[in-house]
Amino acid sequence: GAQNKVIRPFGKHDIALHIDDGCMGGGESIKHTETLSEDEFNDLFDKKYNTNEGFTQSRKKIFHYCIFADNIWTGRSGKSYSSNKFVVADGHSVVNPIIGSHVKGQAGSFMHELGHSLGLFEGSESKGPGYFPGIDNDKSDDWTWPWNTDHPYHKYKNYKSCMNYRYQTEIIDYSDGNHGSGDHDDWSDIMITIKNIRS
Structure with missing residues (x-):
């Protein structure tokens, strides 16, 4: 299950x-x-x-x-x-x-x-590994007009991760960052956390 x-x-x-x-x-x-x-x-x-x-x-x-x-x-x-x-x-x-x-x-x-x-948080990527503005973005699942490209619904549509509210229960996986513009590599950030736990 x-x-x-x-x-x-x-x-x-x-x-x-x-x-x-x-x-x-x-x-x-x-x-x-x-x-x-x-x-x-x-x-x-x-x-x-x-x-x-x-x-x-x-x-x-x-x-x-x-x-x-x-x-x-x-x-x-x-x-x-x-x-x-x-x-x-x-x-x-x-x-x-x-x-x-x-x-x-x-x-x-x-x-x-x-x-x-495991270290994935909403915020500017300039804050360091694990931060991405598409994580927990409340607007990422609110539909809007296609020409409104800066709206999170469109901006993070390629962020194919359960960390994106738009896909939380549809994609049971973290993103590998290979889905185009607006995507993020969650797995690389998780590996940094795991490496720090082991050391």
């Missing part, structure tokens, strides 16, 4: 992504709450991360912590921190649409938030 859709693109780049949903001794169910608050999320993370209950010393540098909640405090489909934790709102209409695929919604939203956790 959704896990394989996320694992496959990493494999194409010689990265072995493992999702521990309990099969490797880490994942577990947590108490249900209609809307998970930021404090609840941080408390759950701190309990897991700082007590070695799920993050042993060997896991701390390479594992990222994710919770699938029903809804979250932001009202959005997910929230990521630029370290090693993120949350996906499984009840959100982007993740679980009335029309469309829940599996693709889960996979795309998980991969989108993981991308932030």
Whole structure:
């Protein structure tokens, strides 16, 4: 299902992504709450991360912590921190649409938030590796007239990445930067993050 859709693109780049949903001794169910608050999320993370209950010393540098909640405090489909934790709102209409695929919604939203956790952020490329203005651009999925070429809908149409809201649940992959003007190479930035984690 959704896990394989996320694992496959990493494999194409010689990265072995493992999702521990309990099969490797880490994942577990947590108490249900209609809307998970930021404090609840941080408390759950701190309990897991700082007590070695799920993050042993060997896991701390390479594992990222994710919770699938029903809804979250932001009202959005997910929230990521630029370290090693993120949350996906499984009840959100982007993740679980009335029309469309829940599996693709889960996979795309998980991969989108993981991308932030691996160093992909919205902003000017002059800020350094990992920054690109097409990431999280709220206007990139708002249709506009074709002659309005500076509008994000057209400017970033070639940015074929789940980091682009326009494709978040349609393209379960990061871009390699080979799609023409307005594209960005996410994978190169992710490799910089992975290299820094290993050192």
